Amino acid sequence: MAKAVATCTCTECGKEFQATSFRRNTREADEWVKWAARHITVCDECEKNAAEEEKNRQNDEAATRSAERNYPELVGTPKQIAWANTLRDHAMERMEKWLSDDATQAFEKYHADDFRGILLRKVEASWWIDRKGQCEMCTSDSVAFGALQRLMQDADHERLSELAVAHRAWYHAGRPDPATMDAAPERPTVVPVDQKYQASAMIVSGENRFGVPCVYATFPEKNEEFRIIVKSMGMIWGDGRWNKQMLENCMGVENYSAALGSRLLNAGFPVKFESANIAHSAVESGYTPINFRTIAWNKDDRRFLIRWPEENDHYAMARKLPGSKWERPYVTVPVSAWAAVQDFAMDNDYFISSAARQAMEEEETGTVCAKPAPAKEHIPADNTPEVRDGVLVDLIDDKA
Numbered sequence: 001m002a003k004a005v006a007t008c009t010c011t012e013c014g015k016e017f018q019a020t021s022f023r024r025n026t027r028e029a030d031e032w033v034k035w036a037a038r039h040i041t042v043c044d045e046c047e048k049n050a051a052e053e054e055k056n057r058q059n060d061e062a063a064t065r066s067a068e069r070n071y072p073e074l075v076g077t078p079k080q081i082a083w084a085n086t087l088r089d090h091a092m093e094r095m096e097k098w099l100s101d102d103a104t105q106a107f108e109k110y111h112a113d114d115f116r117g118i119l120l121r122k123v124e125a126s127w128w129i130d131r132k133g134q135c136e137m138c139t140s141d142s143v144a145f146g147a148l149q150r151l152m153q154d155a156d157h158e159r160l161s162e163l164a165v166a167h168r169a170w171y172h173a174g175r176p177d178p179a180t181m182d183a184a185p186e187r188p189t190v191v192p193v194d195q196k197y198q199a200s201a202m203i204v205s206g207e208n209r210f211g212v213p214c215v216y217a218t219f220p221e222k223n224e225e226f227r228i229i230v231k232s233m234g235m236i237w238g239d240g241r242w243n244k245q246m247l248e249n250c251m252g253v254e255n256y257s258a259a260l261g262s263r264l265l266n267a268g269f270p271v272k273f274e275s276a277n278i279a280h281s282a283v284e285s286g287y288t289p290i291n292f293r294t295i296a297w298n299k300d301d302r303r304f305l306i307r308w309p310e311e312n313d314h315y316a317m318a319r320k321l322p323g324s325k326w327e328r329p330y331v332t333v334p335v336s337a338w339a340a341v342q343d344f345a346m347d348n349d350y351f352i353s354s355a356a357r358q359a360m361e362e363e364e365t366g367t368v369c370a371k372p373a374p375a376k377e378h379i380p381a382d383n384t385p386e387v388r389d390g391v392l393v394d395l396i397d398d399k400a
């Protein structure tokens, strides 16, 4: 191994500087020194400055283009904004390329501003910087389109889904002139007369990854009152939004959404609803109030699951039921106590799920629905040696 040190002259700043490398032997080192003197012509400092300049040039270019295209201003520190602007510029370039492609359908072209808006509504510089990998320039068009879709998905999953549904409808209708189709109406926003907050809460529905219908709620800012309301509606926080699985007591997505919307509107939140129907039902109180005192059924343990909202403390009362156990967040009671559970539900106005109701009926009529244990087989005795503490008994030292 031989260290090669070449003295080079920087063509940018004129300074002399040293470049080093390791070669297999002195001969190769000498050759490298000759090569380096001719080919390494910019010092580290100048190279760094050039990279910095190139970055600044890109940022300036992106800023100019953003201004020309009237993109919304980004929010963040000046440094973040400069960078995020470039990332957004790359993503929007890709968007424009897709929208103007011959293969892109009339529906998408007609809704171009809607698609642009999905990304342009993202004005936090940090949002773009967090997704820098998805914003980088790609060589292949299909990779670029995939990344663009992922970005849109991240930015406004709900709006993108609405457009996808509308797109399918348009396609099945034989691709008419998209202008004639009321393709994807914006979600209606209701602003309460006693408006207390500027931003809008949003209530949408979907399915969780287990295929269970859910209602989701979001508010763009941290807000304690919002948090208290969604929690009082049994929502839990996950994946950046509040969500509630639609169990029977919710009476369906529309009913639950309207009930939640009504509470938010009454607290002074503007609310964006998924449909005009739900909005109407929330404003007019046209929904069935949700009973959060529930009795559900666990068919594996054959026990009733009793649960009440935070504001009621029914623990002591529920624990008086025969055979009760505390299994957070439920008090559970064995099926044998079905009659007592029924009385408890009646006295305290609990909602009984249909599975729990069925279990009660089956108990009452003597029908037993059981999960049988595996059938036993007679196993003939054989001469398998006895094992104690993992050691064959024959091998255990008697004196030990």
Ligand SMILES: [Zn+2]
Pocket (backbone or CB within 6 Å): 010, 011, 012, 013, 014, 015, 042, 043, 044, 045, 046, 047
């Ligand atoms: Zn230099």
